[in-house]
Amino acid sequence: MAKLIVKSGGLFTTIQDLGRYGYQKYGIPPSGAMDGFALQVSNLLVGNKRNESALEITSAGFSAIFEGECEIAITGADLSATLNGKMMMPWQSFHIQDGDILKFEKIKSGFRAYLSVSGGFDIPKILGSKSTYVRAKIGGHYGRKLRNGDEIALKSKNLLVFHGTKIPSHMIPTYSNHVRVVLGPESDRFSKTEIEKFFSSTYRLTAQSDRMGYRLNGPTLRAKDGKHDILSNGMIIGAIQVPPDGNPIVMMSDHPTVGGYVKISTVISADIPSLAQLKPGDKLSFEHVTLGEARKAYLHMQKTLDLLETHIKKKPKVFFIKIGEKLYKVKVRAR
Amino acid sequence: MRKQFECVPYGDTAVLVNFTNKIDPKVNSAVHSFSAVISNEKIEGIVETIPAYSSLTIIYDPKLIDFSTIVEKLNKLHTQCGKQTSHFSSIKIPILYGGEYGPDLHFVAKYHHISIEEVIKIHASAEYLVYMIGFTPGFAYLGGMSEKIATPRLESPRKSVPAGSVGIGDKQTGIYSIESPGGWRIIGRTPLELFNTKKDPPTLLKPGDKVRFVPISKKEYEQQLKKWQN
Structure with a gap:
């Protein structure tokens, strides 16, 4: 059975899929890949289901060695990945052989890369998902981030399929540090002047930014009458809370399920991948769109994924078939 | 209104x-x-x-x-809707009050100038409603506590509160389902398992459930704890 052996865990590497839904009423956040678009594409590139588990690699420093054969793809951030010292392009799939060494050398652009392996990781689902939620030690590899020496088994496959695919360059997302929001649910707790200040200002991600939320630094925002507390209500990814100190906090995948501060607006779901690719110190600004525009952007993202899936399925596939001790390479094209 | x-x-x-x-x-x-x-x-x-x-x-x-x-x-x-009655559970929570399991029980009694026994009596005689679950997986916010024992939170939260701890935070009482930091006044601990990802739903208490606390002895506490740990 093929496996991945971690040589260096890097800053923060966890196993994530598209998240754990249905348990927020019990206090369990959705978790899942911060950049859900990149995760789905990396899975499609190696012939997996979109929701399969992959590694979410934060910043440079992660390295691993493979035991056995498989196919991999890297998407999301460009962390200058190398395979046995040779540059690897992101957003395409690679054939991995026994003993291959994968390294993420340095940040070129973005912050979180996704590594999918054909078949996915052979770990159990916890409450319907393989996503890691470190704070409660749920899911992934023993509920924690990966460390040096960890061994993760890949789901064994009798037939190894090599897709050797890359996605058309126009479909590679351009991540932006200017994200779109819709007003609500508590925008009316801010005066017009404060709302305008929020949209005309540039913020920076502080060092206290992680999978739970991004703490921003910039012009502070004051709610009407200085009342920032509300009766705690549900939280969602992208919600922008403003606590009494006036510094906004954007909720991310591991957010608490309820919160008690006013929310000035909410980042639209199509722009969450852009947020995922920001690192502490990066600039961030906000733009207001309507709910209709937000939905259009979301549907466009879904359509891109559908097109990619069709594109990848149409490509000829190379099968490696082992009969006895001999390995045969067979190329098959869909009709 | x-x-x-x-x-x-x-x-x-x-x-x-x-x-x-x-x-x-x-x-x-x-x-x-x-x-x-x-x-x-x-x-x-x-x-x-x-x-x-x-x-x-x-x-x-x-x-x-x-x-x-x-x-x-x-x-x-x-x-x-409105007339529809939904099915929520009534759950009895055994609790060992005071001592090392409830390090702030003494403070709560002193704060209100009443005896420890009085605090226990007040806390264990009410029926509570699980208002919501949040903060951590399974942490239950319970409504219905007598204001006679309402006590402000700790000025600086503890770094670690053991799972099962029952606390008072202002006018509410709540149960810590997993070990976590916490600022509520801890008055006791339940031996029940409150959070288990192998179960679905993974929490013992669900939003909307009714809860009563039943005081138990240290011996009973240890027996009940062993029951699910084995």
Whole structure:
């Protein structure tokens, strides 16, 4: 059975899929890949289901060695990945052989890369998902981030399929540090002047930014009458809370399920991948769109994924078939 | 007072339904009943709900349904429900008060100039409502505590509070389901297992459940703890 052996865990590497839904009423956040678009594409590139588990690699420093054969793809951030010292392009799939060494050398652009392996990781689902939620030690590899020496088994496959695919360059997302929001649910707790200040200002991600939320630094925002507390209500990814100190906090995948501060607006779901690719110190600004525009952007993202899936399925596939001790390479094209 | 029911957009993937804006068992029960009604309806596109004190967050998939369609459905369901009684559990929570399991029990008694026995009697004689679950997986916020034992939180939270700890935070009482930091005054601990990811639902207490505390001895505490740990 093929496996991945971690040589260096890097800053923060966890196993994530598209998240754990249905348990927020019990206090369990959705978790899942911060950049859900990149995760789905990396899975499609190696012939997996979109929701399969992959590694979410934060910043440079992660390295691993493979035991056995498989196919991999890297998407999301460009962390200058190398395979046995040779540059690897992101957003395409690679054939991995026994003993291959994968390294993420340095940040070129973005912050979180996704590594999918054909078949996915052979770990159990916890409450319907393989996503890691470190704070409660749920899911992934023993509920924690990966460390040096960890061994993760890949789901064994009798037939190894090599897709050797890359996605058309126009479909590679351009991540932006200017994200779109819709007003609500508590925008009316801010005066017009404060709302305008929020949209005309540039913020920076502080060092206290992680999978739970991004703490921003910039012009502070004051709610009407200085009342920032509300009766705690549900939280969602992208919600922008403003606590009494006036510094906004954007909720991310591991957010608490309820919160008690006013929310000035909410980042639209199509722009969450852009947020995922920001690192502490990066600039961030906000733009207001309507709910209709937000939905259009979301549907466009879904359509891109559908097109990619069709594109990848149409490509000829190379099968490696082992009969006895001999390995045969067979190329098959869909009709 | 007019009963409020208002749907507001919350990002492009959620609707926030605001009920009358106060901490009140009647308002909160209405939230849980409405949450149950929505679950039973199995509306295509609705992913999940998060009940809180006086609101319900409804998360949806914008590919399958849009805001105005959901709001239309919600308004219709709201006028239809109301008389429906939902099935929530009544749960007895054994609790060992004081000592090392309830290091702040003494403070609570002193704060109100009453005896420790009095605090226990007041805390264990009420029926509580699980207002919501949050903060950590399974942490239950319970409403219905007598104001006679309402006590401010610690000035600086403890770095680690053991699972099962029962605390008082101002006018509320709550149960720490997993070991976590915490600022509530800890008055006792339950030996029950409150959070287990191998079970579905993974928490012993669910929003809308009724809870009573039953004082137990240290011997009973240890026996009950062994029961699920083995």
